Amino acid sequence: MDAFLQRLKRLDAYPKVNEDFYKRTLSGGIVTLVAAVVMLLLFISETRSYFYSATETKLVVDTSRGERLRVNFDITFPSIPCTLLSIDTTDISGEQHHDIRHDIEKRRLDSHGNVIEARKEGIGGAKIERPLQKHGGRLDKGEQYCGTCYGAEESDEQCCNSCEEVREAYKKKGWALTNPDLIDQCAREDFVERVKTQQDEGCNVHGFLDASKVAGNFHFAPGKGFYESNIDVPELSVLEGGFNITHKINKLSFGTEFPGVVNPLDGAQWTQPASDGTYQYFIKVVPTIYTDIRGHNIHSNQFSVTEHYRDGNVRPYSKKPQPGVFFFYDFSPIKVIFTEENRSLLHYLTNLCAIVGGVFTVSGIIDSFIYHGQKALKKKMELGKYR
Secondary structure: OHHHHHHHHHOOOOOOOOHHHOOOOHHHHHHHHHHHHHHHHHHHHHHHHHHOOEEEEEEEEOOOOOOEEEEEEEEEEOOOOOOOEEEEEEEOOOOEEOOOOOOEEEEEEOOOOOEEEEEOOOOOOOOOOOOEOOOOOEOOOOOOOOOOOOOOOOOOOOOOOOHHHHHHHHHHHOOOOOOHHHOHHHHHHOHHHHHHHOOOOEEEEEEEEEEEOOOEEEEEEEOOEEEEOOEEEEOOOOOOOOOOOOEEEEEEEEEOOOOOOOOOOOOEEEOOOOOOEEEEEEEEEEEEEEEOOOOOEEEEEEEEEEEEEEEOOOOOOOOOOOOEEEEEEEEOOEEEEEEEEOOOHHHHHHHHHHHHHHHHHHHHHHHHHHHHHHHHHHHHHHOOOOO
């Protein structure tokens, strides 16, 4: 047994030195103190990193199909009244939605940006009590209402019971509704009066759109646009002088928010120069999945963007572009997957050992260099080489 213990003693990689042979120096004490502080700071940093989850990023080809795109927005137009501001969407599949109102709220703003009124279904005016009938008389009690289309009827049975229906009838005929003050339906709905009263107001519009996951665009245009010959044409003959499409994007995102997401257009602001025109944003949407530490998946999107202003007066002999703010979006074929992961305990312990061993070794080298340097310098001074 004693022989075995003696052999085991020979394997000791840490031979002990008698304390009588130790020599302690001031430089060694300073190096030891600095090394202890460095090890403490590195220990705290490593411990914090261990308790916080790390995020791993992976890129894959996006093979998803049939998904929908949710567009969240909050945009302020300080010089366009809510009555004239419409929201339209189109995509390459042919799906079109004009003058969208559901899931959207408009806020009337005064010249100082204060909210005057907020409604989800638009801001309307009062109607007169007795509408004008198609036959020329006023609506009597118990009589069914059938309003005139002012010569734009496609058949004798057609009725136009609202200003919008009169406008649509004129559009189908290719006519311009140049004087809506003379249209009974428009007077009833007080559209022109609302435009006049809100002429110096602005509008904040916020909400969300639900669109197909294909390339397309959504835009904010002054005047209710309509679609004709594959070109958006606004009905703006009632107004003169153009529109100031100065705007500020308070918030714009695609999908659900997730930790660390950066939306490059949040807080972006643009001021229109003197001329009339169209401002365009070209957006590349990147599908993203974020998996948190508990395994919950958040399906969302990131995006990059470029901007372009199309001046309406650059080509005086060509057709002027529709004034408004357009967002053209397309999708990247690559999907980004973020996964939160905790570091293993063994990895944490390995790093702690590396910190202690590394700092101890480096400090030993520094202490040895200082000690032997001082010793050599002292010996030369004794020999008279340095005075």
